[in-house]
Amino acid sequence: MFAKINSLGLMGLNAFPVEVEIEASKGMQSFDIVGLADAAVRESRERIRSALRCSNINFPVMRVMVNLAPADRKKSGSVHDLGIAAALLSVLGFCREEQTRGAVFIGEVSLSGEIRGIRGVLPMTILARQSGFEEIYVPFENAREAAVIEGIKVYGVESVAQLVLHFSGKAVMLPAKAVPSAGTEVGGLDFADVKGQQSAKKALEIAAAGGHNVLMIGPPGSGKSMLAKRVPSILPGMTFNESIETTNIHSVAGLLDKDNPLVCRRPFRSPHHTVSAAGLSGGGSVPRPGEISLAHNGVLFLDELAEFSRPALEILRQPLEDRQVTISRVSGSVTYPCSFMLIAAMNPCPCGYYGHPSRKCVCSPRQVASYLSRVSGPLLDRFDIHAEVAPVEFSELSSPHKEEPSEKIRERVQRARDIQNARFKNTGITCNARITSELIREVCPMTGSAEETLKNVFERLGLSARAYDRILKVARTCADMEASQMIEKTHIAQAVQYRSLDRKYWGN
Numbered sequence: 001m002f003a004k005i006n007s008l009g010l011m012g013l014n015a016f017p018v019e020v021e022i023e024a025s026k027g028m029q030s031f032d033i034v035g036l037a038d039a040a041v042r043e044s045r046e047r048i049r050s051a052l053r054c055s056n057i058n059f060p061v062m063r064v065m066v067n068l069a070p071a072d073r074k075k076s077g078s079v080h081d082l083g084i085a086a087a088l089l090s091v092l093g094f095c096r097e098e099q100t101r102g103a104v105f106i107g108e109v110s111l112s113g114e115i116r117g118i119r120g121v122l123p124m125t126i127l128a129r130q131s132g133f134e135e136i137y138v139p140f141e142n143a144r145e146a147a148v149i150e151g152i153k154v155y156g157v158e159s160v161a162q163l164v165l166h167f168s169g170k171a172v173m174l175p176a177k178a179v180p181s182a183g184t185e186v187g188g189l190d191f192a193d194v195k196g197q198q199s200a201k202k203a204l205e206i207a208a209a210g211g212h213n214v215l216m217i218g219p220p221g222s223g224k225s226m227l228a229k230r231v232p233s234i235l236p237g238m239t240f241n242e243s244i245e246t247t248n249i250h251s252v253a254g255l256l257d258k259d260n261p262l263v264c265r266r267p268f269r270s271p272h273h274t275v276s277a278a279g280l281s282g283g284g285s286v287p288r289p290g291e292i293s294l295a296h297n298g299v300l301f302l303d304e305l306a307e308f309s310r311p312a313l314e315i316l317r318q319p320l321e322d323r324q325v326t327i328s329r330v331s332g333s334v335t336y337p338c339s340f341m342l343i344a345a346m347n348p349c350p351c352g353y354y355g356h357p358s359r360k361c362v363c364s365p366r367q368v369a370s371y372l373s374r375v376s377g378p379l380l381d382r383f384d385i386h387a388e389v390a391p392v393e394f395s396e397l398s399s400p401h402k403e404e405p406s407e408k409i410r411e412r413v414q415r416a417r418d419i420q421n422a423r424f425k426n427t428g429i430t431c432n433a434r435i436t437s438e439l440i441r442e443v444c445p446m447t448g449s450a451e452e453t454l455k456n457v458f459e460r461l462g463l464s465a466r467a468y469d470r471i472l473k474v475a476r477t478c479a480d481m482e483a484s485q486m487i488e489k490t491h492i493a494q495a496v497q498y499r500s501l502d503r504k505y506w507g508n
């Protein structure tokens with residue numbers, strides 16, 4: 001007897017089709033799995049044997065051979081359990097060929113016959129749909145996640161016994177209800193809570209408008225962490241595609257909410273400064289996405305930047321440029337996207353009061369220099385905007401004056417983004433911070449006096465080529481905020497001013 005069931009495998013974000021072939025013939029009772037299966041897959045024999053027993057199904061007294069095709073591709077984990085179980089049900093006559101032909105089965109089977117949730121259901125469902133399958137059987141726990149994808153019937157299976165009843169027609173399962181498409185969500189903490197700090201707020205607004213990376217420096221308690229946490233509230237809502245991209249990554253990491261699986265709010269990740277380099281970039285024997293990928297399409301906030309380990313900080317450099325990270329392992333290499341806005345905050349010295357207007361800093365110049373040198377030049381260069389967060393004045397804190405709410409700021413940010421979307425239509429670029437060097441001259445036309453100013457600054461400050469490009473990009477955003485086509489002198493001046501802190505603190 002022979003049967004074939006469709007299943008799926010996953011490597012990083014890439015799902016691939018797997019066919020579960022089963023052959024049962026007369027002979028001594030045995031149950032073998034071949035097809036480059038790892039230990040977890042081979043163990044599925046024991047799980048399935050026990051699951052069938054607990055579901056009152058006798059294991060056939062036969063020689064059973066399962067092959068996971070393609071045989072040259074490594075299969076790992078417990079995702080094929082349900083497919084193997086369905087194949088057994090099929091040779092045992094519990095389901096007919098036409099019931100499983102257009103369907104895919106993924107899920108882990110437990111000893112008692114229950115179906116356990118797995119990671120990465122969303123990318124696998126997307127592939128199933130693209131490959132033209134009509135139905136997908138997933139663990140009940142992951143049903144809502146799979147139902148995000150339209151055009152494929154999703155069955156959330158609770159147990160092997162339920163599957164048997166379903167195929168026999170005694171208790172047919174209903175497909176999971178489609179999750180309503182993402183009404184994009186913003187919200188959370190609001191800028192209205194932050195008193196004063198107008199210049200820092202302006203810097204964050206420009207950063208949000210152009211997707212620029214920001215470094216905030218200031219004394220303890222000045223509100224740096226407070227400001228950073230409110231950035232998601234002024235970013236434009238996510239598009240459906242962005243939602244799917246981010247949800248895919250969170251699905252592979254197993255971080256989705258069972259009831260609201262679609263990520264419709266821009267992620268805000270703030271790993272603690274003791275995070276390892278692998279925790280940031282991703283890793284593990286089957287590479288999982290790290291913090292930078294979990295922050296995809298959102299914000300990565302590194303609070304107390306100078307406290308992060310050097311390897312952790314240096315690993316950020318390449319992904320910040322490439323917007324993706326590749327992790328290589330013996331089992332193969334995996335690429336995860338990581339297009340995020342980096343926001344970092346730090347004190348200027350160990351005691352925190354270097355450069356403070358009224359309190360005295362107790363650090364020696366050497367201590368200050370060594371503290372600041374933990375942030376390397378190349379990393380510093382990747383921040384387009386530096387914002388000094390000054391201590392808040394008492395009068396500001398106690399003033400009854402109402403601060404501008406995030407919603408108002410977000411409207412301005414959205415207007416600037418609309419201009420950018422029109423400008424970068426069909427180029428694959430999403431915002432000013434991502435302008436490529438080939439395109440920069442074309443999309444950043446300057447007035448004569450702006451050009452003159454930039455030339456002076458470049459010569460006077462001895463800027464690097466990267467710094468030059470970054471100033472232009474920030475100036476582009478400043479111009480977009482005023483709906484100005486040409487970059488004017490004031491926009492250049494504004495952009496240059498946002499790059500002045502590296503000279504103030506790191507200059508000598």
Ligand SMILES: Nc1ncnc2c1ncn2[C@@H]1O[C@H](COP(=O)(O)OP(=O)(O)OP(=O)(O)O)[C@@H](O)[C@H]1O
Nearest residue numbers: 193194195196197219220221222223224225226392
């Ligand atoms: N501008 C402000 N308006 C209202 N409250 C503020 C402001 N700045 C600071 N605070 C209050 O001070 C607290 C500390 O601020 P926050 O943690 O953001 O400071 P920080 O700059 O990150 O300090 P550190 O350098 O020690 O991390 C906040 O939780 C808030 O209650």
Ligand SMILES: [Mg+2]
Nearest residue numbers: 224225303345
């Ligand atoms: Mg802080």
